[in-house]
Amino acid sequence: MRLTRYHMPTLKEKPAEAEIPSHQYLLRAGMIRKLASGIYSFLPLGWRVVKKIINIVREEMDRAGALEVFLPIVQPAELWQESGRWNVFGKELLRFKDRHQRDFCLGPTHEEVIVDLVRGEVRSYKQLPLNLYQIHTKFRDEARPRFGIIRAREFIMKDAYSFDKSWEDLEVSYQKMYEAYCRIFKRCGLDFVVVEAETGAIGGDVSHEFMVWADTGEDVIVFCEKCGYAANRERASFAFEKSPSEEAPKTPEKVHTPNVRTIEEVSSFLGVEPSRLLKSLVYRTSAGEFVLFLVPGDRELNEAKAARALGVEALEMALPHEVLEIAGASVGFVGPCNLKKRVKIVADRTVEGRVNFVSGANEDDYHVVNITPGRDFEVDLYADVVFAEEGDRCPNCGELLRFSRGIEVGHIFKLGTKYSSAMNATFLNEDGKEKPFIMGCYGIGVTRIAAAVVEQKHDENGIIWPITIAPFEVSLVATNMKNETVREIAENLYEAFVESGIEVLYDDRDERAGFKFKDADLVGIPIRVTVGERSAKQNKVEVKLRRSQDVEVLPVEKVLDRVMELRQMLYRELEP
RNA sequence: CGGGGCGUAGCGCAGUUUGGCAGCGCACCAGCUUCGGGAGCUGGGGGUCGCCGGUUCGAAUCCGGCCGCCCCGACCA
CATH class of the missing domain: 3.40.50.800 (Anticodon-binding domain)
Structure with missing residues (x-):
């Protein structure tokens, strides 16, 4: 190609809107242009890059035995109502009406459409396993698009969906995708790591994310250099050995703490280490039940872990008036003793066996000191419900965990029957019995790969x-x-x-x-x-x-x- | 959704405090010179100053409302 016949509008200066290298260089090299927040056009040079990534992805998916299809972006509301996600998905799902006032949405992901397709076509276990994929535009109306094409609202994604007759077969399908993904990212020149991950709104039990090491990444990778353990911080566990306290439990005592609410305030007001405070948080589960979580003051509740510990889909912080109803005190003075209403109490496992905590007294402007679990209040469940922190140790080998940032370029899920059951997608097994498909789903952010590569491969002069x-x-x-x-x-x-x-x-x-x-x-x-x-x-x-x-x-x-x-x-x- | 910032030529910005000709650099067009790390000179084209309304003899500038974009956080397959 002759440059005099090409269109490569490079920019000398850094565009004001761009903060990180990939965004700056992709704009400056004349590869992308912004149309609206989180919505980008690809220019000839940028599109050549995307097409090459697409080709690599396609080659490896085909090689792994997946079959390419092409599904609609505009999707009828009925499908989403059937899976139950029409009301769950939130504002990320861009909804609109057609001329007949029927509800539609732009597909942010395609589980519903693929399940609808397959349930109409596949009747027998003999037609399984089946893995269908597409490379297509997705639209998610992100609350805050950012970093150019790393978190865009409209983007190109490769999504694949596997259908199996058994969990054993799903394991095989999943492993094939795992290997295909490793080949894809290697071929794209990325230094990446596979981590255990949260499943979020897609659902399922097991999932892995493919993370590209980058300081500008939005995710935190927790990993162990000794044994290779790696997890998204949203999911990461850490070693903890229960060691009964040497201290003798003291007598609880109510103290006046006027307008002292936060962990820092209570800690300095009473002269007590934050780790001795019991952060008391009231949540409402997706099942409508209220739960009080207790975590040490120097740790942070991980809502995903907490939801999993309770076996519920999601948790939402209780509203101030709900807190008042349950505790009898306002936020900042809540604690496990003398709750106005009895609710389930879940404590982090690091709390078990320790004594003489400080918490809110469930009375405004009062805290209570020297409270001990089991004696002064009952804990219904001890579980790992907090984030791993710097200084925590590997759950596998006990080595000090390391923390680093990364960009998620791929995510694979074992879905099980979440969608096939909800949408009544079944096949007949060897015994002539009707069974829901055992599913997996597998996503790659194609346009995000381009940005992730630039984040990792650039110098002060531009992209490499x-x-x-x-x-x-x-x-x-x-x-x-x-x-x-x-x-x-x-x-x-x-x-x-x-x-x-x-x-x-x-x-x-x-x-x-x-x-x-x-x-x-x-x-x-x-x-x-x-x-x-x-x-x-x-x-x-x-x-x-x-x-x-x-x-x-x-x-x-x-x-x-x-x-x-x-x-x-x-x-x-x-x-x- | 909460907090902060910005909106003036394709891009980067000044001008707004204190109302009075709409500017600078890059890019673009023409010419001459130059030619190994974003050249110089001369001449030129390009603007609803984000939008709507108000105040005023006069508004990019003051007032009110709205919109868009970016950043931090919350949220997020």
């Missing part, structure tokens, strides 16, 4: 694309188009590259060398071939990799072979 997803393989720079020798060599090389099937972007613009180098570095094409005046006189050109400072000066006739060699080397590095 892995060759597998680079918009072009070779950047051919003619330093001066007015110089006959330079132009002739460059034109001949261009023809040779094209004939050899090399994807080359030939900078044949009438610009100065420095200008072209800056653009080439910004856009990040992995191999650069430079035809300059001085070496051209000796019939030589320069070959350089974007990621390196080293320059090779070669006779013109050797350049094609050398470029083919480098290209092959770069692809080899990224083979799974």
Whole structure:
């Protein structure tokens, strides 16, 4: 491709809206443009990158035995009402009416549609296993889109759905996807880690996320360097050994603490370590029941863990008036003793066996000190309901856990029968019995991969694309188009590259060398071939990799072979 | 949804405090010079100053309302 015939609107200055490298460079390199908050257009160069990612994803999905389909983005409300998610999904689901006033939504994910499709087509266990996937636009009306195409409202996703006759078979389907995902991310040039993850609104029991290491990531990865344990902080467990307190339980005592509410305030007012306070939080479960959670003052309640411990779908903080009804005191003075209404009490496991805690007295402006679980109040359940913190130890091997940030590029779930049961999607098994499909679902953020790669592969001059997803393989720079020798060599090389099937972007613009180098570095094409005046006189050109400072000066006739060699080397590095 | 910031040419910004010709740099067009790390000079084109309303002889500037965008948090397959 000749640059004079191409559209590559690079920007010298950093756009005001962009904060992180991927957003800045994708805009500056002329790859994306914003249409509205969280909604982006892809320009020719950016779209070439996305298409290459799509091709890799498609090759690996096909290789894993999945079958490509194409499902509608506009989906009728009835399907979502049937699965129960029409009322659960919240504002992320963009809803609207057609001309007949019928409710529709834009698909944020496609479980409903795929289950509807498969239940009408598949009747027998002989047709299983089945794994259907698509690469398509998703729309999620995010509360706060951010970071360019990392968290966009409209984005391209690969989503796959497996249907099996048994849990054993699901395990096989899941493992195939796990391996396909590893191959995909390796080929895209990403340094990633697979972590145990929360399932969120998609549901199911087991899930893994594929995380790309990046300081700008929104997720926190908790991992162990010794044994390889890795989990999203939302899910991460940590080692805890119950050690009965040496202290003798003292007598509870009510103390006046006027307007002292937060952990910090109580801690400094009473001169007590935060770890001795019992943070008392009232929640309402999705089943409509109220629960009081007790966690040490220096720890944070993890709602996902808490919901799982109770076996409920979701938890919501109780409203101030509900707290008042249950505790008889306002927020800040709630505690487990003398609750006005008896509710279930769940304490974090780190509380068990310890004595002499401080908590709210369930009376405004009063706290109570020296309370001990089991004696002064009953705990209905001890469970792991808090986040892992710096300093906690690995649940597997006891090594100190490490914390790092990451970008989620893939997520795989064992769904089980959540959707097939709700939507009555069944098949006949070997015994002629009707059974719901055992499902899995598997997502990859295709456009997010492009951004994640830039986050990981860039320097102060721009992007450094892995060759597998680079918009072009070779950047051919003619330093001066007015110089006959330079132009002739460059034109001949261009023809040779094209004939050899090399994807080359030939900078044949009438610009100065420095200008072209800056653009080439910004856009990040992995191999650069430079035809300059001085070496051209000796019939030589320069070959350089974007990621390196080293320059090779070669006779013109050797350049094609050398470029083919480098290209092959770069692809080899990224083979799974 | 809570808090903060911003909105002036395609991009980056000044001008708003104290009302009085709508500006600068980059980019774009033409010409000349230049030519290995975002060139110089000369000339030129491009604006509902986010929108609506109000105050005023006069509003980018003051007042009211609305909209959009970004950041932090909450939320989030």
